Amino acid sequence: MASYNPKSLHAEEFINDGEIRETLAYAEANKNNVELIDAILEKARPRKTATGCTCAGLTHREASVLLACEIPEKVQKIYEIAGEIKQAFYGNRIVIFAPLYLSNYCVNGCVYCPYHMKNKTIPRRKLTQEEVRKEVIALQDMGHKRLAIEAGEDPKNNPIEYILECIKTIYSVNHKNGAIRRVNVNIAATTVENYRKLKDAGIGTYILFQETYHKESYLQLHPTGPKHDYDYHTEAMDRAMEGGIDDVGLGVLFGLELYKYEFAGLIMHAEHLEAVHGVGPHTISVPRLKRASDIDPDQFDNGISDEIFEKITACIRLAVPYTGIIVSTRESEEVRGRLLHLGVSQVSGASRTSVGGYAEAERPHDTEQFDVSDQRSLDEVVRWLMENGHVPSFCTACYREGRTGDRFMSLCKSGQILNCCHPNALMTLTEFLTDYASEETKKVGFEMIERELARIPKDKVRAIARENIEAIRSSNRRDFRF
Numbered sequence: 173m174a175s176y177n178p179k180s181l182h183a184e185e186f187i188n189d190g191e192i193r194e195t196l197a198y199a200e201a202n203k204n205n206v207e208l209i210d211a212i213l214e215k216a217r218p219r220k221t222a223t224g225c226t227c228a229g230l231t232h233r234e235a236s237v238l239l240a241c242e243i244p245e246k247v248q249k250i251y252e253i254a255g256e257i258k259q260a261f262y263g264n265r266i267v268i269f270a271p272l273y274l275s276n277y278c279v280n281g282c283v284y285c286p287y288h289m290k291n292k293t294i295p296r297r298k299l300t301q302e303e304v305r306k307e308v309i310a311l312q313d314m315g316h317k318r319l320a321i322e323a324g325e326d327p328k329n330n331p332i333e334y335i336l337e338c339i340k341t342i343y344s345v346n347h348k349n350g351a352i353r354r355v356n357v358n359i360a361a362t363t364v365e366n367y368r369k370l371k372d373a374g375i376g377t378y379i380l381f382q383e384t385y386h387k388e389s390y391l392q393l394h395p396t397g398p399k400h401d402y403d404y405h406t407e408a409m410d411r412a413m414e415g416g417i418d419d420v421g422l423g424v425l426f427g428l429e430l431y432k433y434e435f436a437g438l439i440m441h442a443e444h445l446e447a448v449h450g451v452g453p454h455t456i457s458v459p460r461l462k463r464a465s466d467i468d469p470d471q472f473d474n475g476i477s478d479e480i481f482e483k484i485t486a487c488i489r490l491a492v493p494y495t496g497i498i499v500s501t502r503e504s505e506e507v508r509g510r511l512l513h514l515g516v517s518q519v520s521g522a523s524r525t526s527v528g529g530y531a532e533a534e535r536p537h538d539t540e541q542f543d544v545s546d547q548r549s550l551d552e553v554v555r556w557l558m559e560n561g562h563v564p565s566f567c568t569a570c571y572r573e574g575r576t577g578d579r580f581m582s583l584c585k586s587g588q589i590l591n592c593c594h595p596n597a598l599m600t601l602t603e604f605l606t607d608y609a610s611e612e613t614k615k616v617g618f619e620m621i622e623r624e625l626a627r628i629p630k631d632k633v634r635a636i637a638r639e640n641i642e643a644i645r646s647s648n649r650r651d652f653r654f
């Protein structure tokens with residue numbers, strides 16, 4: 173029997189089933205232990221330091237106790253602290269991105285995913301480079317600067333060379349004032365050599381959802397294809413890091429397995445990356461299972477309510493304060509609105525989950541991966557964020573300046589975000605407003621920018637930000653590297 177060892181490179185030792193089960197038992201035994209819960213909450217609070225702000229984070233055991241706790245006042249405290257951490261490290265900024273589906277060819281048999289090989293109801297399609305260009309132009313014309321590319325796993329149709337060619341095409345398109353400045357990649361687990369190629373191609377974050385940390389369920393949910401190999405999949409982030417990618421994004425697909433098990437596994441995975449590579453995950457995504465072609469989510473027993481989903485998100489915020497949390501358009505405007513106060517720092521906007529869905533705007537598109545709940549335009553999402561006090565950010569500066577991995581984490585910890593990220597967010601928002609926004613959104617946006625400029629602590633930084641914003645508005649722009 174494998175034993176628990178967060179520093180091990182073997183999946184069954186760092187995501188150790190015995191340790192997860194003991195954690196769940198410990199959490200259950202302590203879910204009404206007010207003294208312990210108060211101590212954990214106290215530990216999770218952000219604290220001011222001479223140079224900025226710090227936050228201890230929580231171990232998977234501590235965080236699991238909070239997730240198990242059902243005492244209303246304590247749950248309320250979890251939510252309050254989640255909001256405080258979000259404010260302390262990310263401020264009121266929300267980073268915006270969109271997925272770009274390159275190909276739905278797939279050789280796997282994942283039973284929850286419409287791309288599964290046996291699904292004959294979904295037309296298979298792979299974008300040509302000309303079609304990639306058209307998609308990118310459509311995305312740029314909305315105002316997007318940051319993409320997450322998505323593809324099924326198919327070594328013949330979507331080999332790494334195809335993915336690399338697409339990345340090159342995406343970065344090469346400059347339509348009007350448009351540019352995609354960061355391409356994140358969500359493709360199947362691969363080799364160190366291929367991760368190195370992705371790194372060399374200039375990708376941002378490598379994202380791979382674990383789907384489930386429960387090995388037995390994993391094997392049943394992925395009955396055929398290369399993804400069936402639980403260890404290879406679970407150890408993918410270690411190979412990505414070995415290949416030089418230091419921004420990696422974790423996630424589980426909530427609804428497949430019991431959420432408390434998944435939560436403990438997710439935090440243990442984050443602890444493992446920190447223990448072995450000295451840097452935790454850059455992001456954690458919180459996707460929930462959705463209806464799709466040939467997929468009925470009701471056939472899966474572990475669906476979670478909105479309330480539990482919110483609690484999970486808040487507990488992630490407390491456990492890993494320096495990790496961004498991503499919520500996609502799988503979720504409705506209402507749920508997304510609530511999650512934004514519980515620690516989410518990135519949202520997608522105006523997403524199409526179909527291959528070719530941006531340039532061919534009709535809906536529903538026949539290759540859609542799953543139903544999206546939030547179908548608003550990017551302009552609407554941006555205005556909605558601002559009306560609710562959030563600053564939409566299209567900034568990619570950290571990545572472009574090489575502040576990835578532990579260098580990003582130290583910026584986060586230094587509390588310099590208001591002097592660094594905030595002006596960049598305002599400048600990229602100005603680009604969006606000037607180039608792509610409706611009159612109504614412009615009005616809300618420029619009023620917000622005035623208010624937010626005043627919050628920049630350093631006079632010199634504020635003056636430079638104002639000067640740059642004026643340059644962008646007068647179209648006298650240069651590449652500011654944000």
Ligand code: SAM
Pocket residue numbers: 284285286322323324325358359360361380381383399424425459460461462463464467502541542
């Ligand atoms: N092929 C890659 C892989 O195997 O990891 C990733 C690409 S896939 C397009 C991205 C993610 O979509 C998957 O990791 C899975 O979590 C999610 N997904 C699949 N089916 C889904 C469904 N029915 N509802 C919501 N999300 C789903």
